[in-house]
Amino acid sequence: MNEFPICSATFTDAGRAPRVLPEETAVAITVNGSTYAVLMATPASLEDLAIGFARTEGIVDTIGDIEQVEIVACEDGLEARLWISKDRADAMAARRRAMAGPVGCGLCGIESLKEAMRSVPRMSGSGALISETLASRATTLLRHQQRLHMRSGSMHAAGFLSPKKGIVAVREDVGRHNALDKLVGCVENMGCAPESGAFVLTSRVSVELVQKAAMVVCGMIIAVSGPTALAIRVAHEAGITVLGFARNGTYECYCHPYRISQG
Incomplete structure (x- = not known):
């Protein structure tokens, strides 16, 4: 459902063609009736956003813990309403009671500064092997599927790279974190395991994006820009492989290069 427009046309200087601008809307993520976070996001693929956010932020362990997702238009924005199992709801409540400090340190779903440096799972398996040729072309393949960015020129994207099929899913948003969460929700709705491929990003690699990848056990990030x-x-x-400055057929590998195969 899209009660709000995704992009809008506006005129710049007189005589020039209209410029298409992406919309951003307040989206409240609620869990079993309580607001967990409010994001500024492009109002598209919001069910994917809610599912992906729940997974990458550790609200649920698997998509099976989510019983229902509902997108509701409100006066001031949109609500992505998640209903999760009682066991996961109880675990989330215990976690929030254990946190110290006031709410609102500026990270999605985070209630204390300590949570910003949360521990994340370590890859226990080898993860997917990506050929050097495919890795070097990954961001180009993604760019060809960025339909909203083609219209506006100002959208982030996240794509899922399959070792055998190339880019099999793409999600876009004004926010790079939102784009990745939407992609995670999409991939899991497809029944595809994130560990079977790589995340391809149009942004720099920040620590939050690495944390999100670790939470869903994706072993590789390929980004058009550099990491922190x-x-x-x-x-x-x-145990995550990070490739940065992946553009024009080249890339830089920063850690765990064993997931890159020759050819």
């Missing part, structure tokens, strides 16, 4: 130093430290500990 903290992101690489966390990726190294989590």
Whole structure:
């Protein structure tokens, strides 16, 4: 459901063609009736956003813990209403009671500064092997599927790269975190395991994106821009391969290069 427009046309200087601008709307993520976070997001693929957010933020362990997702238009924005199993709801409530400090440190779903550096799972398996040729073309393949970015020129995207099929899913948003959450929700709705491929991003690699990848056990991130130093430290500990500056047929590998195969 899209009660709000995704993009709008506006005129710039007189005589020029209209510029298409992406919309951003307040989207409240609620869990079993209580607001968990409010995001500014592109009002598209919001069910994917809610599911992906629940997975990457550790609200649920699997998509099977989610009983229902409902997108509701409100006066000031949209609500993505999640209904999760009682066991997961009880675990989430216990976690929030254990947190110290006031709400609102500026990260989605985070209630204390300590939570910003949460521990993340370490990859226990080898993860997918991606050929050097495919890795070097990944961001180009993604760019060809960025339909909203083609219209506006100002959208982030996240794509899922299959070792055998290339880019099999793409989601776009004004926010890079939202784009990745939407992609996670999409991939899991497809019944595809994130560990079977790689996330391809149109942004820099920040620590939050590494944390999100680790939470869904995706072993590789390929990004058009570079990573932060903290992101690489966390990726190294989590066992995640990070490729940065992947453009024009080249890339830089920062950690765990064994997932890149020759050819």
